[in-house]
Amino acid sequence: MFRDLLALLASEVRAERAFDDACAIQSLDRHFTFGCFQESARLSASRLREAGLTEVEVMQAPADGESVFGDWRMPLAWEVEAATFDLLLPNGAWQRLADRARIPQCLAMWSGPTPGEGVEAELVLIRNPLDRASYHPAVVRGKMVFTGAHPHQVKKLLADLGVAGVISDYMHPPARLPDATAWVNSFSDDADGWGFLKGDTPAWCFLISPQQGERLRACMGAHGHAALRGRAVVRSRLEAGTLPAVTGVIPGTTREEVVLIGHQFEIGAIDNAAGVAIMMEAVRALQRLISEGKLPAPKRSIRVLFVSECYSNLHFWEKTRRHLRTVAGLCLDSPVGDPSLALRPLEVHANPHSQMSYTDALAAHLTEEAMAVPRPEGRDGGPPQAGLATDPLYAWREAAFAMTDNLIADTSIGIPCPWLGGHSRTWHTSADTPDKLPVAAMGLVAQLTAAYAYLIAVAGLREALDFADLAAVRGKKAIADAGVGAHSSATQSADDLDDAMLQVGYLADRHADAVGSVFRLLPAAERAAARPAVRALQREVRRAGQEEAAALARRAGRPDREPTVEPPDAALAAVRPRRLVLGPITFDRLTAEQRGGRQSPRWSPAAFALLSWCDGKRSLAKAAQLAARELRRARTAGPAELAKQIDSGAPSLLDYCEFLRQHGYLAW
DSSP: HHHHHHHHHHOOHHHHHHHHHHHHHHHHHTOOOOOHHHHHHHHHHHHHTTOOOOOEEEEEEBBBSEEEEEEEEOBEEEEEEEEEEEEOTSSSSSSEEEEETTOOBBBTOOOOOOOTTTTTEEEESSOTTOGGGSSOOOHHSSSSEEEEEOOOHHEEEEEEEESSSSOOOOTTTTTOTTTBBOOOOOOOTTOOOOOOTTTTTOOOOEEOHHHHEEEEEEEHHHHTTSOOEEEEEEEEEEEEEEEEHHHHHHHSSSSOOOEOOOESSSBBTTHHHHHHHHHHHHHHHHHHHHHHSSOOOOSSSSEEEEEHHHHHHHHHHHHHHHGTTTTEEEEESSOOOOOGGGGEEEEEOOOOOOOOHHHHHHHHHHHHHHHOOOEETTTTSSSOOSSSEOSSSSSSEEEEOSSSGGGGGGGOOOOOOOOOOOEEETBBBOOGGGOOOOOHHHHHHHHHHHHHHHHHHHHHHHHHHHHHHHHHHHHHHHHHHHHTOOOOOSSSSSHHHHHHHHHHHHHHHHHHHHHHGGGGGGGHHOOOOOOHHHHHHHHHHHHHEEEEHHHHHHTOOTTOOOOOOOOOOOOHHHHEEEEEESSSOOSSSSOOHHHOOOOOOTTHHHHHHHHHHHHHSOHHHHHHHHHHHOOOSOOOHHHHHHHHOOOOTTTTHHHHHHHHHHSEEEEO
16 A cells, blocks of 8 residues: 555656755745745745645744743844955955855854944954853953854853954864854854843854864964954844744545644755755645545645744644644654765654654655655656666664654644654755755655655554554564663673663553554544454564563573562652643743753753653653653663753752742643
């Protein structure tokens, strides 16, 4: 069934059209002003209408620097007319180092304006502004600071010291792109924050490439005590506005939905104009096949949703409440890119363990099928040829959960949502351009994206049982891999063996949950019909866990070993925390005084994992145990270590959760 559907989609998907759409989107988003975002949103909406989707809408979230959705405070809108930075050499000549008209990334997002005529000041080199002992404040006051530090990390510190502005040749460490310019899209006063908020300090920063930075350092060294001066002109506005999200629907016959989600409104072709364009091509192909009668109309609507990552993402779900009837999602964030620039291959990121689902197995299986399906040679560049290409065009692998627009898999939202994404050295740099997009791979990802959405949208009893089979096979493989990876031996300590055996049992339970997740697709009558087969598959998975744990014990020379389970901490066992805030938490709603120096858990895998298990039914001890098992690498962390993973300054897990309770994130 899967291959037949993929073959049909291959006949309809046009990779070149997806590439053209990605180019059109990136040509607007590369300027990263809110006005360009609106234009880009209108472009995507028009493409969806042309494809025949219904309920196409450009939704608007407030970009006022103070509204909060979930726990994410919306940034202020930002517009730029022009921005340049010139260096005045000792011989009186001016040298232009940065011009936003040529390289938009040369100005940090949310940079504030200079006076109309610009600002001119002496340039000083401070290698690490965070090392306050390395320079006196008087050295930088009223000067322009040149540094290699990340501008967001030093922005508030330097602004408080009275600097005129900042020039940085910062580059993300894995990039190794000496000619590229980094894109800085976080510029709040809070070093743990993100967008510019109401009340933040206006400041500006220009970015230059590492190669330019080397030349500038050499120039400053060559001229010794002869001061170099800089002149900056920034014509920008920080103001209340709106941030768009684009949505449209292939209608189904019920109120349930499947969502294809990814962020628009960033600078890159890989990240993420390609993801948006691939989703548009996927639904375009599906809509055409449905309208021509080649595919039956789905029972569940297929929705596309193009957001501004966490910001308008949470606004959409909080305002529409559509998550209450959305059965599954698929996230595309940087799904294709030049393989020669890839840090890792395409990864199919699974759901968090608290939301483990058949969708993980389905996404991985379809990726495998799509990458290996026979393809006519020359289909992307000309008419089909006689030969068949059978080798995968794009390397891929499965990966654990990591957060992007798939944050909808948070249990407070509850939409299982794998993520297809790659990792390019061009990430957030001026080098993320359309020439880095492999066109053929765009077509393959569009095919598997369309197949995933359609299969879930039409799923009934037969399909649900197929999905359950896939989840059981995936689970048994994961259990076997965990057993092999444990390296059990006679020299292993009893504690390590117990930990490995318990981990295998934990994985068996989670994958049994994934098998059972297919019940969400079925009405009551069909659930009853499916229950015997699904329960049998779940027993198979749990039996595989028992057998693997026994094998671990045998290899360790302790064949009759029963793992010892440590009794839970009494104080943690007495607390049953319940989530009160939608989505991942950030502390954006707290003042600096309320936070008391605590780190923001915005991107913390440990915080995400822990809170996803806090459902008001489990004790904090159990939630911590489950989170630690989910995050486990060589061994399982205890509650104290888990707390340190969330916040290095946390005295204890109970203290941290008590803080969350005091500020309305948890209740018990």
